[in-house]
Amino acid sequence: MLKTDVLIIGAGASGCAIARELSKYQLDVMVADKNEDVGGDASKSNSAIIHTGYDASPGTLESQLVVAANPMYDKLSEDLEIPFERVGAILPAITDEQFEKLPSIKEKAFKNRVYDVEYKTAEQLLKMEPNLNPEVKGGLYIPRESIIDPFLLVVALAENAQENGVSFLLSTKVTGLKIEGDRIAGAETTAGPIEAKYVINAAGLYCDEIAHMAGKDDYYVNPRKGQFYILDKNTSCKVEHIVLPIPTKLTKGKLMCPTIHGNMLVGPTAEDLTDKVDKSTTREGLDSIETDVRKLIPKVNLRDSITQYCGLRPNRNPEGLHVDTYDDVKNYVNLSGIRSTGLTGSVALGKYVAQTLIDIGMKAPFKTNFIEKRKNIPCFHKLSRNDQNLLIKQNPLYGKVICRCETITEGEIVEAIHRPIPARSVDAVKRRLRAGMGRCQGGFCGPRVIDILARELNIPVTEVNKNNKGSYMIAGKVR
Numbered sequence: 001m002l003k004t005d006v007l008i009i010g011a012g013a014s015g016c017a018i019a020r021e022l023s024k025y026q027l028d029v030m031v032a033d034k035n036e037d038v039g040g041d042a043s044k045s046n047s048a049i050i051h052t053g054y055d056a057s058p059g060t061l062e063s064q065l066v067v068a069a070n071p072m073y074d075k076l077s078e079d080l081e082i083p084f085e086r087v088g089a090i091l092p093a094i095t096d097e098q099f100e101k102l103p104s105i106k107e108k109a110f111k112n113r114v115y116d117v118e119y120k121t122a123e124q125l126l127k128m129e130p131n132l133n134p135e136v137k138g139g140l141y142i143p144r145e146s147i148i149d150p151f152l153l154v155v156a157l158a159e160n161a162q163e164n165g166v167s168f169l170l171s172t173k174v175t176g177l178k179i180e181g182d183r184i185a186g187a188e189t190t191a192g193p194i195e196a197k198y199v200i201n202a203a204g205l206y207c208d209e210i211a212h213m214a215g216k217d218d219y220y221v222n223p224r225k226g227q228f229y230i231l232d233k234n235t236s237c238k239v240e241h242i243v244l245p246i247p248t249k250l251t252k253g254k255l256m257c258p259t260i261h262g263n264m265l266v267g268p269t270a271e272d273l274t275d276k277v278d279k280s281t282t283r284e285g286l287d288s289i290e291t292d293v294r295k296l297i298p299k300v301n302l303r304d305s306i307t308q309y310c311g312l313r314p315n316r317n318p319e320g321l322h323v324d325t326y327d328d329v330k331n332y333v334n335l336s337g338i339r340s341t342g343l344t345g346s347v348a349l350g351k352y353v354a355q356t357l358i359d360i361g362m363k364a365p366f367k368t369n370f371i372e373k374r375k376n377i378p379c380f381h382k383l384s385r386n387d388q389n390l391l392i393k394q395n396p397l398y399g400k401v402i403c404r405c406e407t408i409t410e411g412e413i414v415e416a417i418h419r420p421i422p423a424r425s426v427d428a429v430k431r432r433l434r435a436g437m438g439r440c441q442g443g444f445c446g447p448r449v450i451d452i453l454a455r456e457l458n459i460p461v462t463e464v465n466k467n468n469k470g471s472y473m474i475a476g477k478v479r
C-alpha cells in the first residue's frame with residue numbers, strides 16, 4: 001500500500017502550490033488527481049489575470065491571500081521561468097453613474113491595502129488605450145494587475161515540487177476516505193488505497209464531494225460558468241492593459257485584455273449552473289460578451305475570434321473562501337470557495353495551508369536543500385538566431401517546426417513528452433508549448449503532434465488521447 005505524510009487531493013493551482021510549499025519541508029507528499037495531467041479544471045480555463053485584490057471584500061481570507069500573493073509573482077515567475085507581465089488594469093467609467101462609483105472602489109482598494117490605485121482623467125485613459133469608448137468620463141488605474149500563462153504556472157509549480165521530492169499520481173481518482181476515530185487513515189483511489197497522516201482537499205469543483213467523504217456536509221458547490229473569446233494576434237482592435245468594467249455584486253464583469261502570448265481575451269460570462277461538466281459555449285453567452293464589451297471597447301472585432309472556451313468557477317454555498325480544520329477529523333484540511341481569484345491566491349494559499357498543518361500538529365522540519373529554480377523547455381522562437389543555431393546543432397529536432405502558427409519545434413514537443421511530469425496527450429503538449437493554440441487551432445499540427453506522441457510513447461496513433469484516458473482522436477486508417 002502507498003504511504004505518505006501528506007496526501008493532497010487535486011493537482012490544480014491550489015494543490016500544486018501547496019505541494020511546492022510542502023516540498024520545502026522534510027515530508028513525504030503525494031498529490032492525486034483524477035485527470036491525466038496536472039493543471040486542474042478551473043486552473044486551465046480562466047482569465048489568467050494575477051489580481052491585486054483591490055476589489056475583494058475587505059477582511060476576508062480571499063482578500064488576505066490575493067493581496068499577499070500578488071507581489072510574490074515577480075520572483076516566482078523568474079525562479080520557475082513562467083511568462084508573466086505587469087501590464088496594469090484600467091477601470092473606465094463610461095456613464096455618470098459609474099463615475100460616481102469610483103471613490104467607493106478606490107476606498108475599497110485602500111481597505112484591502114492596495115494603495116497604488118490612481119484616478120485617471122478621460123484624456124489620460126484615452127492616451128493609454130486609444131480604442132477605449134470615447135465617451136469615457138474618467139476611471140481608475142491599477143498598475144499591479146498582471147497577466148500570466150496559467151497552464152505553465154501550474155505545470156511549473158508541479159515540476160518544481162516534484163524535483164523537490166513530491167510524487168504525483170495522475171489518472172487517480174479519490175473515491176473514498178477511510179475514517180478511524182477522529183482521524184482520516186487514508187484514501188481509497190482508483191489506483192488503490194493510500195495511507196496518509198494528513199489529507200488536504202483541494203478538489204475544486206468537487207471539493208464538496210470529498211468533504212462529504214470526510215463526513216462534512218456544511219456546504220455545496222455550484223459551478224458558475226464563464227465563457228470567453230480568444231482573438232487572433234492580428235486583430236484590428238487591441239488593448240494593452242486589462243480593461244475592466246465597474247464590477248457588480250455577482251461578478252468582476254466582462255473584460256478585454258491581452259494574453260501573455262499576444263492574443264486578445266474577451267469575456268467572461270457569469271452563469272450559475274448545477275451541472276459540473278457543462279463546458280459548452282452558447283450563442284446567448286457569447287452574444288452577451290459582445291454587448292457588454294462593446295460598451296468599453298466599441299470596435300472590438302469578434303470576427304477575429306480563433307476559439308471560444310468556458311471555465312467553471314467552483315462557487316461555494318454559502319459563499320466565501322474557506323480553509324477549514326475540524327476537531328472531530330483532526331488531520332484533515334478542507335479548502336472550498338476557491339472561486340474567481342484562486343489562480344492568483346494559490347501561491348499564498350500554499351503557505352497558508354502549510355502553516356495550518358503545522359498549527360494542527362504536523363511536525364515539519366525545514367529542508368536545507370530545497371531547489372527553488374526550475375528550467376523551462378527552451379522556447380525556440382524567442383531565442384536569438386545564434387542560440388537557435390546552437391540548439392539545432394545539439395539537437396536537429398529543434399530545426400523542424402511542427403506548429404507553424406506558434407513556431408513550435410519537434411525538439412520542444414519531444415522534450416515536453418519526456419519531462420519528469422510528462423505531456424502524454426495532445427492537450428498536455430498544447431498547454432505546455434502552445435502547439436495547436438494558434439490561428440489554425442491545431443488544424444495543421446494536430447496530426448503531426450499525434451504522430452510524435454505515438455512514436456515517443458511507443459503506442460499506436462489510435463491510442464493517443466486528446467486529454468483523459470479514452471479520448472482517442474484517431475479511429476483507424478481510411479486509406
Ligand SMILES: Cc1cc2nc3c(=O)[nH]c(=O)nc-3n(C[C@H](O)[C@H](O)[C@H](O)COP(=O)(O)OP(=O)(O)OC[C@H]3O[C@@H](n4cnc5c(N)ncnc54)[C@H](O)[C@@H]3O)c2cc1C
Nearest residue numbers: 010012013014040041042043046047049174204226342344
Ligand atoms: C471563468 C473563470 C475566470 C477566472 N479568472 C481568474 C483570474 O483571472 N485570476 C485568478 O486568479 N483566478 C481566476 N479564476 C479562478 C481560478 O481559476 C480558480 O479559483 C483556481 O484555478 C482554482 O484552482 P483549484 O486548484 O482550487 O481548482 P481546480 O483547478 O479545479 O483543480 C481541482 C483539481 O481537483 C481534481 N479532483 C477533483 N475531484 C477529484 C477526486 N475525487 N480525486 C482526484 N482528483 C480530483 C480535479 O481533477 C482538478 O484537477 C477564474 C475562474 C474561472 C472559471
